[in-house]
Amino acid sequence: MKMNAWVVMVLFAMAVLAGTGCAAAANAPLKVAVAGNTTIEDGVYYTINGAMPTVKSTRYTAPIVLNRTLNIKYMIIKNGTVKYGIINHALTGNITNRTYPKLIFNQTPIIELENGTYYQIGNGNMTLYNGTIALTGNTILKYFKNSTNTTMMGIIKNTPAKLVNKVxxxxxxxxxxxxxxxxxxxxxxxxxxxxxxxxxxxxxxxxxxxxx
The missing domain is CATH 4.10.80 (Rhinovirus 14, subunit 4)
Known part of the structure; x- marks a missing residue:
């Protein structure tokens, strides 16, 4: 059975539109259900006032300068996985010419220090900073004044957490x-x-x- 040219053109247009729809769906931002029926795109949401992180909390867009004592609760959405955690930062000592670390969020929290700063993870060795430090799992990071003066400037603690319902x-x-x-x-x-x-x-x- 032969089809006329008009029918062929219609079928071709439908095929093109279907292919375009599939491509758009494949490239659409991944969304995941969080806290009920709410859906959000991949990203990081955090609070600094002790409140629970939600889709209405501040969305991370740039490194956070830890220039004061802070309690940061965060929620990381990545590839359909939701991770929660708490970061406590405390300044120590009365120190002049203090430098401040920066908190960067990716799939895990990352700390960036000033070049020349020393740091210690847990009770490990004192190390000269030479690259970003990932805070994986329960981590306590202490950072110290640069040069030969190893007076502690601050403590950063990362605590992975889970969301629990309570009454x-x-x-x-x-x-x-x-x-x-x-x-x-x-x-x-x-x-x-x-x-x-x-x-x-x-x-x-x-x-x-x-x-x-």
């Missing part, structure tokens, strides 16, 4: 109304009174819990 039970002060009876004119009457009492309230929440 908090708290007491709330409330008014409890009741009928107050009294006799008037030979008849019993009542009025509404209240007294303060407490009731328990359950609140569901999420928090980051350190992993082993």
């Amino acid at each position: 908090r039970i708290s007491k709330v002060k409330v008014k409890k109304w009741y009928k107050k009876w009294y006799k008037r004119g030979g008849k019993w009457r009542y009025t509404w009174k209240y007294r303060w009492t407490y009731k328990q309230v359950k609140q569901a929440y999420q928090e980051l819990q350190a992993t082993a």
Whole structure:
């Protein structure tokens, strides 16, 4: 059976459109479900105020200068995998000409120090910085003033974590109304009174819990 030229052109156009749709789908940003039905693209979200990192938190776009004591909670989305963690940074000592590390996020947190700075991971050897340092797993990094003065300038601790659901039970002060009876004119009457009492309230929440 022969097809006319118009039918052939229509079939060809449909094939081209289908191929274009497949290519667009293949190149679309990967999205993953986080905290319910919300979907987000690959990236890093973090907070510095102790709050849980969510899709509404600050999205990482540039290195973070650790120029003060900070508690950073982060969420890394990469290739469909969600990683959580907590980074604590504390400045130590009263030091002049201090240098500050930079925190970089990739698939794992990375620390960049000034050239000439010394650092120590855990109780390991003092090492002269010569390249970025990945904070894999539970890591404690101490960094020291450059030159021969090895006075500690700060401590960085990375703690991998997981998201856990918890319930908090708290007491709330409330008014409890009741009928107050009294006799008037030979008849019993009542009025509404209240007294303060407490009731328990359950609140569901999420928090980051350190992993082993």
